[in-house]
Amino acid sequence: MTLDANQPSYERAELTKARPTLALLSDLLQGPQHLWDKSHAYLRKWKDETQPTYDIRRKCEPLFGGLARTLSAAVGMLFAKDPQLEWNASESVLSPMWDNLDNAGTKGTVMAQEFSFNSLRDGLCVLLTDFPKAPDGAVITAANEATYGLRPFVTLYARADVPCWDEGVLLNRKQLTQLTLRERYTVRDGEFGRKDATRYRDLRLVLGPDGVTIATWRLWVPVETKGNADAYAVAEEGVFTNRVGAIATELPIAVAYTGTKRAAFVVEPPMANVAYANLAHWRYSSNLTFNREVCGFEQLVVSGTILSDKPNERGTLRIGPLVALNLESGGSAQWIGPSGKGLQQLADGAAEKMVQMDQQGLGFLLPRNAVQVSATATKIESYAQLATLSSAGKSIQDAWNRVLEWLAWYEGIDAVDAPVMTIQTDFESNMMDAQIMAQYIALVAAGFSKRAVLEQLQVGGRIAPDADLDMLEADWEGELMAQREEAASALLASAVPHAGVDLTQQAAAPGSAPL
Secondary structure (H helix, E strand, O other), rough: OEOOOOOOOOOOOHHHHHHHHHHHHHHOOOOOHHHHOOOHHHHOOOOOOOHHHHHHHHHOOOOOOOHHHHHHHHHHHHHHOOOOOEEOOOHHHHHHHOOOOOOOOHHHHHHHHHHHHEEEHHHEEEEEEEEOOOOOOOOOOOOOOOOOOOOOOEEEEEEEHEEEEEEEEOEEEEEEEEEEEEEEEEEEEEOEEEEEEEEEEEEEEEEOOOOEEEEEEEEEEEOOOOOOOOEEEEEEEEEEEEOOEOOOOOEEEEEEEEEEEEEEEEEOOHHHHHHHHHHHHHHHHHHHHHHHHHHOOEEEEEEEEEEEOOOOOOOOOOOOOOOOOOOOOEEEEEEOOOOOOOOHHHHHHHHHHHHHHHHHHHHOOHHHHHHHHHOOOHHHHHHHHOOOOOHHHHHHHHHHHHHHHHHHHHHOOOHHHHHHOOOEEEEEEEOOOOHHHHHHHHHHHHHOHHHHHHHHHOOOOOOOOOOOOHHHHHHHHHHHHHHHHHHHHHHHHHHHOOOOOHHHHHOOOOOOOOO
């Protein structure tokens, strides 16, 4: 990033402010080893703590994937059914493109899931629909379009790769007039190596001489200059046109906002609170594990002078069986260990953050009105986001339908004949199909509340409206306990247990029992 407003790498303050949260979301999703490597940013090193001790403490507990499981559940619920495409009059032209949406082999459904993941993680994501530039001097015909790869394609940009934007009034309408997109790529380095590089794609909407808006683009690439490591120059530029030469009058992008939108490209990530609870849980757990280990080792404390049997010699400290210490009068020796009084506080803190992760995650995943009437309404609502998965899914769906309109435009197809995509967003329907029900059961297997899932099955029509959920929950837990006892008994009967193995932990995982 740079603060030089004359360089395409210029970054707006709104993105700079959001970067710590975006970095946390990304770091938590990359697993324990990555978080250990970044622990200096998230786990405090105490003033008098030595570096070796800190290194032990920061790596003694792996990260619990609370954010990852919530995000996976959200994407899984949106795509429990494959997206439905109503092709209208465009199937013969656009269906093959859907099977290779980025012109690099990625199927539309796969890109839709990746787009949803990025949108739900960061609060927004951008899709650019583009049309490749024909080679200079080439005469394009229907026969050689495929040879030159002249077909529309879609590119995905995460929120962190949208450093700059601007809005303005053109033709008496407020609209997006400028957008910068960061692109990372590799270039050859020597005979065999490759190195990373960054370029910027600058999109602008300008007013043409005939009073019609024109969508333009410029590609900025890095250049070597003395004393300026962040300098760029325009390598290519042009106008967005379709295959028949028509000029785009809007920037060919689509944006999904899945969190609370504050302004254009400014949004609260819907799972930020889950992420911060996940981070706090890891901190508590790391400190708890470290202090538990410390409490397992007592220290020998000796006060006074150790005497020797030999004259004019000091005694030496010996530790071991059948060894005694000869101390001068008034001296003492005793084994002293940490009290462990703070362990419960750490355990309580970890448990509290686990509850927060579940409540905040469920507050986003479950339908708003269903959450409000549930027995856990008060707790969940206290952490509820202003966005829910249902509303986020509709924004994602709208973005994809905008992309499909742009694909059709590039091929000269009217918007009314463009395809329409529908994804699963109605989590409040009267009848919940088996796939959606399976997603809720999977939530329990991942550690979510059984009661919340039972309530959703009741809302979805899979459990009778007058069913006693307290009894069903007790029966469910009783069945799980019976499975654990049966599994433990079977292990005891069939094999001699190894020392130190807790056979009761070999039973079926929670949530595996049928309803």
